[in-house]
Amino acid sequence: MPDLRVIPSVDHLMRSDAVRKLEASYGHTLTLQELRAVSSRLREQLLASEIKLDDLETTTSYILGQLAGQLRQTLAPSLKTVVNATGIIVHTNLGRAPLSHPAIENLTALASGYSNLEYDIEAGDRGSRATHATALLEQLTGAESGVVVNNNAAAVLLVLAALAEGREVIISRGEMVAIGGGFRIPDVLRQSGAILREVGTTNRTKATDYTGAINERTSLILRVHPSNFSISGFTERPGLDELTAVGSRFTIPVVEDLGSGLLAETSATPYESTVQQSITAGVTVCTFSGDKLLGGPQAGLIVGAESALTRIRSHPLMRALRVDKLTLASLEATLIEHAAGRAHKTVPVTRMMNTDPKQTEQRAKSLALRFAEFPGLTTAIRHTSAKIGGGSTPDITLPSRAISIHVDTKSTSTIEQLLRANTPPIIGRIDHDELLLDLLTVDPADDEIIVAAVTRLLSS
Known part of the structure; x- marks a missing residue:
């Protein structure tokens, strides 16, 4: 039977100089809490013969070492650089896109003080955070307007809720995707209040499949980027210009979830559509991520026709999904690098x-x-x-x-x-x-x- 008397009392240890130094750094409550936990764990280890300590001095030294390490670990941030x-x-598990130095500098500057997040400096009155980054998005994509939410899944949810709640959304069966983290297009559609209307087959969908599904309950046509998979072989998929022609013919919006957010064609992405191409093809609304090929912070970017964006900005979900000043700060700086033609040198993902x-x-x-x-x-x-x-x-x-x-x-x-x-x-x-x-x-x-x-x- 081990001698538990080698374990000094918690009260005795709390009065020691070594623990008082730790208490000065970590506070009384946390130090006492962790000391009790270390002592209790040591008692269990001695009884189970997992450890052997023969005298009070050795045990005290062991406890102090364990306590210091546990306090450091408890207050260490769990999120760390790797x-x-x-x-x-763009490694999803490792935080996706690393930010550029200009983005980090702008983020740091705005994080350390106050800002005009929702203040109109010229008018001296309340402003709107929805105006930030809008001009840059319009310039870079050719869209009439734009708005930013906290991720692309949120962007898709908001667009569907604002434009299609209670009505049908036509989507190809080959685009009913599921990606990491449980993001499933059918679930997002249902959550938005829209009614799913599938057309075509997994590998083949024609423009006529869309026209055949249009009725008085149709709200929009949704096109989804296949994202993390590809279908090859005996396949068919209408071009985006064909879909927008269908939408124009029946006066139905075409929404594209582009996902990746490529702003300019590169040799590394020969088959990836750009946001500009989507807007030029005539889509009503295009959504994409900020922290993928754009190389910015996590964000969902929504660009397109002003008439649609007005409805989207005024939807109640907009407030729940809005971004903070730090996201806007790093996003604007990233967009500036793209607009200035410097992204291939300064934005890590592009570089x-x-x-x-x-x-x-x-x-x-x-x-x-x-x-x-x-x-x-x-x-x-x-x-x-x-x-x-x-x-x-x-x-x-x-x-x-x-x-x-x-x-x-x-x-x-x-x-x-x-x-x-x-x-x-x-x-x-x-x-x-x-x-x-x-x-x-x-x-x-x-x-x-x-x-x-x-x-x-x-x-x-």
């Missing part, structure tokens, strides 16, 4: 999509040369196929280079776990029992973080 070495540019593989290979060679000096470490440069991610262009890959890491004394899974435990965590991928760190998605400034992490890994 190094994305997966080769997936990565347009990176020359030669640049990535040069970085890989530089790292491999440095790693060659480390005993017990074997590295190699691998030609890899990176992905844009975020449900954009699922069939498109980008040429990239990765460093493979092999340590003589450690398994591949152990190396991967140790890199994940680094500060900041380094997230790579395992391919055929080989750990790869894809450099396309690693900021060049983070190369030194990788070197330092591998150095620690070898000595662990």
Whole structure:
């Protein structure tokens, strides 16, 4: 039977200088709460013979170490920066698009003080947050008007609620998509109060399928970007211009959920439609994400005809789905970079999509040369196929280079776990029992973080 008398009382420990120092940093209530938890856990460990402590001094030292670590962990933010070495540019699990420096600077400036979020400086009276970013959206997309909500799912929900509640929405069966996080188009339609009217088949839908479904209860035609999958082979899908022609003929709005939000054609996205193309084709409303190909913060952007946007802005859901000043600050700065033609240099997502593989290979060679000096470490440069991610262009890959890491004394899974435990965590991928760190998605400034992490890994 272990001697539990080696555990000092909580009251005694609370009066010690060491705990008083912790109390000064973390507060009395939290320090006392965690100290009780540490002491209780230690008692259970001693009774279960999971740990052995023979004297009061050793036990006190152990408790103080556990207490300090637990307090740090309790008050540490759960959201932390990571190094994305997966080769997936818009990685949903890793926060999607990293912001540009101009976006971060504008966000920081507006976060640290007051702003004209809902104040008209010229009139000296109440303003509207819905006016921010509107002019930039109009300029970049060619739309008559625009508005911002908190994500693209919210944008679709709001558009349907404002334009189609209680009436039918025509949609192709091949576009009844479900993507990560449980976002299912049929569920959003039902939640909005709209009535679903499916046409066509999974792989083939014609323009005549839409015209045949139009009746006096029809509110709009909905076209949905396939997002994270593609259908190939025996397929048919009407062009957007065909759909807008149907809409024009019957005076029915055509709404497109574009999803990805590409503003300009690039060699990396040859088959991805741009927002401008949708507006030019005549859609009434187009929705897309702010944190995918646009490279900005999480947001749902709605652009289109002023008549439709007026109804959307005045819907009660608009207030529930509105964005805050930080989102608007980083979004406007991102849109400015696109409008100024600098996005390919300053917006990380755009820059990565347009990176020359030669640049990535040069970085890989530089790292491999440095790693060659480390005993017990074997590295190699691998030609890899990176992905844009975020449900954009699922069939498109980008040429990239990765460093493979092999340590003589450690398994591949152990190396991967140790890199994940680094500060900041380094997230790579395992391919055929080989750990790869894809450099396309690693900021060049983070190369030194990788070197330092591998150095620690070898000595662990």
